[in-house]
Amino acid sequence: MSNSIYPWQESSWQQLQALRPRMPHAILFHGAAGIGKSDFIEAFAQGLLCEAVLPDGHACGQCASCGWFSQHNHPDYRRVRPESMEDEIAEEEGDGEKKSAKTKTPSKEIKIEQIRNLADFMNISTHRQGLRVVVLYPAEALNMPASNALLKTLEEPPPGTVFLVASNSLDRVLPTILSRCRKFALPMPSHAEALAWLKAQGVADAYSWLREQGGAPLAAMAHAENGSREELETLLQLLAHPSIEGALKVADKLQKVPLNQPVSWLQRWLYDVFSYKLAGNIRYYPRYQKELAGLADKIHVSRLLAAIKGANERRATADHPLSPKLFLEDMLLEYTNCCA
Incomplete structure (x- = not known):
């Protein structure tokens, strides 16, 4: 979902826009797994980078920045997540070549090398004189060396850089990282709202899947699709x-x-x-x-x-x-x- 958010996120989106005039250097979005946090923060990242942002904070989808973003090659944007998640996305998008070339099991952790690789990105000027945005999820996948490296960056954030971090479980994130982020809760949708959305997506036996996934609609849909x-x-x-x-x-x-x-x-x-x-x-x-x-x-x-x-x-x-x-x-x- 490129430029949109889910129906149950509308009020959260409006609350988030109030932060834009005095943008924190790091926001940590937290909530249950399977409710669409990663899609939400990527929509927000695109809106921050957009050169003709709409009045409601959504990206225009038409400017050069939005074009780069949709093609996953925006020069002022970086996404950090475990290697295993990169492979899952590649497979969904039909790009299995990278995955098949690997022989070892992809890591489920975010490693220190991934945090260190941000150094060059953050030390050069932005391409369009706008913000530099780093999206990182899930925060609990950071191993200890990576957590410490990220902490150093958050303690002395580069100017014009915004970190958007997501977590399914705040108690698994270093307290020192939590203390340096503005926390933003993303709520679980109501049962009726989640059920209506699943039925609209054509999910069979939506009620049972939703109950079994604790009310998280994206988790319910993923399990239904995985058979x-x-x-x-x-x-x-x-x-x-x-x-x-x-x-x-x-x-x-x-x-x-x-x-x-x-x-x-x-x-x-x-x-x-x-x-x-x-x-x-x-x-x-x-x-x-x-x-x-x-x-x-x-x-x-x-x-x-x-x-x-x-x-x-x-x-x-x-x-x-x-x-x-x-x-x-x-x-x-x-x-x-x-x-x-």
Whole structure:
């Protein structure tokens, strides 16, 4: 989405325009994953660089600057994100040549070299006597050396340079980086608004996908398009009716799925069990109310809290498992024991 924002972002866009007369050197946009933060900040970046910006702050889409921006070669704009995200975008845009030439797994971190590469960019004058804009996301992907390098830049920001940073999880960003950015919250859309948008995009079974992704519409659409429903249902059936034999079979079936997905599905399931136990509410999997209620009644709260803690710890290591199958087996057997 090049020059536009999503319907649920309109009020945030208007609030953001109030910052333009006295532009902060760094803004950190934060909110849940899957609500369109990266599209929002790239639309804002294009508006900052536009030479004939519209009264509402959107880029005109017609000037030379907008032309360069849409072709991803604006001389006063840099985008910093993990190598793995660059590959995903290239694949979406049909440019698989760069990806196929690589033999090693693309990094999911933002590395110090990427921050250092900004030095030359920030030390030369801008091409059109306007701003210089750096977009960086997600901030939690910065490894420690990269975080420290960025911090130095934010402490002594070059004149005429604006950093637009996005984060899905503020508690995973260095407090010193947070303190040097103007924080700007991007809210989750209402359920009705997100559901209407998904239906307008032609997403089948939009209600279930939206609930299962915690109300995040872009995450719901991505999962619907990736066709991961069968894998999700396989896991949910096991979680609803846990058994050692079932855990081993499901681990075998899911080992080709990116591990962060089944871990997230388990985290949401455990959240629903806990939420039902405490308040009778189900957020993610209302289709499984009967099974969730049975488990909530059966599992002691201390065991449930231990299972939630274990799932959270697994989420932190899901991107670097020694063996996907063993990782899944361990995770699902631990869950099965919790339910015994």
